[in-house]
Amino acid sequence: MNSWESIQVLSQLAITSEYFLQVTLDKSGRVLSSDSGIGPVPSLFDYKEKPIFFADCFLSSEWSKYENQRVKAWKSSHQSFFIELHKINHPDETTTLTKWEFFFISEDFGTCLGIGHPVDPLKPYSLGLGEFIDGNFGNNELVDSLLENKLLGFWKIDPQNEKEQISPGLAQMLGYQGEEAQSYTKLSWQQHIHPDDLTRVGNQLRAHLKTKGNLPFRSEFRMVSKNHQITWVIAFGKTTHWTSDGYPQLLQGLLIDTTEKKKQEIWLREHHYFLRDLAFQQSHSLRARVANIMGVLEIIETESHSEETQKLLNIIKTETKMLDNSLKKSIKESVQQNQSWERGIRKED
Incomplete structure (x- = not known):
């Protein structure tokens, strides 16, 4: 995942989602921040500032695996690295296999922000994707897409004023550079839908609006960049704001790369x-x-x-x-x- 904006969005999702997990580790393995699903729950007898370390959250034997992946990514000039870790479940001390992407967030490449999820969820988790996707999630396809460098970016549509906006990362993917890329708040992703898919996508979007949002917007189609490169994508979206008269005021969504699939x-x-x-x-x-x-x-x-x-x-x-x-x-x-x-x-x- 190359966009810092995307990382921040996932980081916020991890705070509200019971499916996503989040932890920030410094170079020594000390936990700088985490959500409630990581680390032991402090008791009344613990010091208020008692530090938590990697071994409090994951199997201590996996620290060397984590360090090897971190150093390898740093030497290869990669922004992030993937790793599977066994998360310790407190207080029963059982473990759950989890999959993580850690992002470098310090200049010395020592402090890393990690966003993870269970590899084999035992129950239907609520993703907490809020404005993008409703309901419970039964498989890992979307989450894996979000974590495995397939999130292309985000989009907004204001149908009342006929305005559109896409995220900077999506603008770059569509071939906009320089001053054009800076004007991403005025760019339209719909203009890049393949002509053969345009009618179908439009019908699916209108069906979402006609049902007052009860039918989620999900569509798979081809995007054509400025340099004529074709990318298969899945678009997820939802109307998040309605006028008092029941007209759509704001649609928001995201695009995921499905070319390999x-x-x-x-x-x-x-x-x-x-x-x-x-x-x-x-x-x-x-x-x-x-x-x-x-x-x-x-x-x-x-x-x-x-x-x-x-x-x-x-x-x-x-x-x-x-x-x-x-x-x-x-x-x-x-x-x-x-x-x-x-x-x-x-x-x-």
Whole structure:
């Protein structure tokens, strides 16, 4: 995640969310700040300024792993680093595997702000994403996208005054530089929607407004930058302010990069078509040739042969039947895989 604005937004979310976790560590491992889910709960007998350290929050044996990742990122001139740590749950002293991204926030690259979440949540957590997403969250896809450098930026729309605004990071991603990038408060992300996707996205946005926000705005489409680079994105949004007459006053949302996910989907589609064609070839071409061989063998069997020749014919006949059975099994499995894949695609659509 390259935008400090994005880091600050996630940091604030971690304070209000029961899913996100937050901790700031100095170079010695002392906790400078944390949310209520990190570290022991102080008792009445603890000193008010009693310091908390890494070993109070995570398995002490993982400090060296943390340090190695920090030094490695620092030497590679990276702004942040990823790591999985076992968080200690107080007071029962059990542990939970958590995934973190730590950001350097000091000039000596020693103090790090960490934002994390459980790897395998045992319950539906409330993300606390407030104005962007409602309800409980059952899988890690969105959170992983936010933490794994896929958050492109934020946007606002004022439909009453026909004004739009995007975050600086999103402006840069869309190819704006110099003075153009500085005027991000006047830039429109909708102008960069791929022409083939524009009508569909517009309909989904209007559906959100017509239902008074009851239907969340979520849309996957292509964005085209100024230099004609295409990026697949998912847009999440919500109307956060309404007029007294019930008209939308302010829409806010975010954009997440899904290009790699889309590449995988395209590969799966091509693989699906390959399997379908292969099943057709197996069913019609290969099995037809096997049937021809079986027919020829039946004709040959009507003639008299030596004992040795008859053994060879029996072997050929047995192997041919086994080949036909293998083809039938392979065809059945290919058809089942394709049907399963097509059902999955229909559910997504």
